[in-house]
Amino acid sequence: MDKDQEEADKVEEQTTPRTPVIYETVRRLGEQEMARPAVSLWWSGLAAGLSMSFSLLAQAVLRQHLPEAPWRELVIALGYPVGFLMVVMSRQQLFTETTITVLLPLLQQPDRHKLASALRIWSIVLVANLVGTLLAALFFAFTPAVDDALRLAMLETSRHAMRHDALALGVQGITAGYLMAAMVWLIPAAGVAQFHVVTLMTYLIGVGGFAHIIAGSAEAFLLLLTGELDALDMLVRFTLPVLLGNVIGGTALFALISHAQVMKEV
16 A cells, blocks of 8 residues: 555656646736735846846847857747746746736735836836836946957847847747746746746747847837937837737737636636
8 A cells, every 4th residue: 555655646746747737836826916016016127137138148149159050040049938948947037927826816816006016116126127127228238348240240130139120029029028928927837947947938038039128128228328220119019019019919819718717616
């Protein structure tokens, strides 16, 4: 009997957690985030914005040293997960992660208090993330932190990301939002493979050119500061459509579907 129990325990350890278990893990994470003081959310969100700028830097370094070739963009995109890994592994607050973590507690027990808490964390983290990417863009644009050749590579990478119109960026943002929410959903079951999950999902966002509001804002701010993009164009063509797309993909699609598949079990 003890042997059978030991074997059953080993099977349980090797089995992917059931969907309600993953749901509850993500929901509790959302509860913890909603209870954090505003000042903690602000500084964590600011740190995340600064960290995300290293995705642009890493891609620019690769672009600078790679020859022109059909496979070039596939390799350059390997730099895209860098900022996400810094954010996720250090548990900094990233807006596109909170679209699912904060929504699940609200869906399970909808009330005005939960809604206010969700709006509070979303607004604080979004603004803090954007301030962080703006500060990073100022640093890269106006200090000798990077040489001229690397700065040009950063600008080329940014132009490549901003090449589409508002509709295309918004629709691409839906895909990016969905993939980010899927990443958050996969992490509780990933264990020691979290690094690989984050890398795979964010590499797909990068190599597919799917617009991400925070990673993309580092690129947009750099173009804005160097005079290649004006503020109104950035707001209308990039910020608003991509933000809406990310929210639709992460909240209206993934989070609602995730809740629907377990709402009779939790």
